[in-house]
Amino acid sequence: MDSRCCQNAEDITHKVCLITILLTLSFQIAVIHSEEVDRNAEYRQTVRQYAGELKGNLFAALEGNDVIGAISVCSQKAPQIADNISREKNWEIRRTSLRVRNAENAPDAWESKTLEAFEQRRARGEDLATMEYSELQDNLGQKVFRYMKVIPAGQLCLTCHGTQIAPDVQAKLMELYPEDQSTGFSPGEILGAFSIKQSL
Ligand code: HEC
Numbered sequence: 001m002d003s004r005c006c007q008n009a010e011d012i013t014h015k016v017c018l019i020t021i022l023l024t025l026s027f028q029i030a031v032i033h034s035e036e037v038d039r040n041a042e043y044r045q046t047v048r049q050y051a052g053e054l055k056g057n058l059f060a061a062l063e064g065n066d067v068i069g070a071i072s073v074c075s076q077k078a079p080q081i082a083d084n085i086s087r088e089k090n091w092e093i094r095r096t097s098l099r100v101r102n103a104e105n106a107p108d109a110w111e112s113k114t115l116e117a118f119e120q121r122r123a124r125g126e127d128l129a130t131m132e133y134s135e136l137q138d139n140l141g142q143k144v145f146r147y148m149k150v151i152p153a154g155q156l157c158l159t160c161h162g163t164q165i166a167p168d169v170q171a172k173l174m175e176l177y178p179e180d181q182s183t184g185f186s187p188g189e190i191l192g193a194f195s196i197k198q199s200l
Contacts, residue, residue: 040134043147047194053081067169097192101182111195114148118190128152143200153191161185
């Protein structure tokens with residue numbers, strides 16, 4: 001056998017090997033991608049459930065003109081609903097914002113970065129209703145899936161997060177949250193985001 005033939009045979013083996021690797025890789029990427037799509041759909045659904053429950057409670061309190069009572073919906077009911085979902089799903093779900101009312105809701109570094117990216121996407125004209133971001137993180141072998149979905153500032157929310165908050169409501173908010181940064185919002189701005197963390 002001359003050496004060219006051997007080289008050719010080697011070449012072919014290399015090529016087959018390379019193609020196999022590439023096919024396997026792209027298959028794995030496709031699997032990861034479809035897992036991500038499934039996960040996002042589940043997160044989206046859960047966020048909808050959380051937001052719906054919260055809004056239902058808020059509407060009920062505000063319809064009775066009980067804004068002060070509605071404050072406790074946001075301060076107590078919201079974390080309670082989040083805790084129930086977190087326990088049921090074995091995830092962590094919370095609300096955060098670049099301007100928080102309660103310092104306990106302050107974003108971590110990844111959440112801050114994502115919220116800032118949301119602001120840039122808003123500036124480019126993207127619809128807030130569908131704005132979300134997810135990422136698979138690998139912290140020294142511990143895989144964590146993270147997801148965030150924008151919470152737009154709706155009209156109802158401005159009662160307590162807007163530019164013209166009734167004096168008695170403002171007084172109660174100042175009493176409970178002296179460091180409150182979550183006021184002065186207008187419709188169409190990003191009030192915050194839901195944030196989910198799932199260890200895999
Ligand atoms: C009756 C007053 C009131 C209304 C109406 C209200 N909120 Fe809040 N919001 C609060 C209070 C109080 C907190 C602090 C909750 C806590 O202590 O965790 C809060 C916290 C939040 C947070 C968590 C981040 C932070 O600032 O601490 C988000 C996000 C948020 N509200 C979004 C909304 C949205 C969206 C709406 C409209 C659907 C809304 N709120 C309506 C009173 C209100």
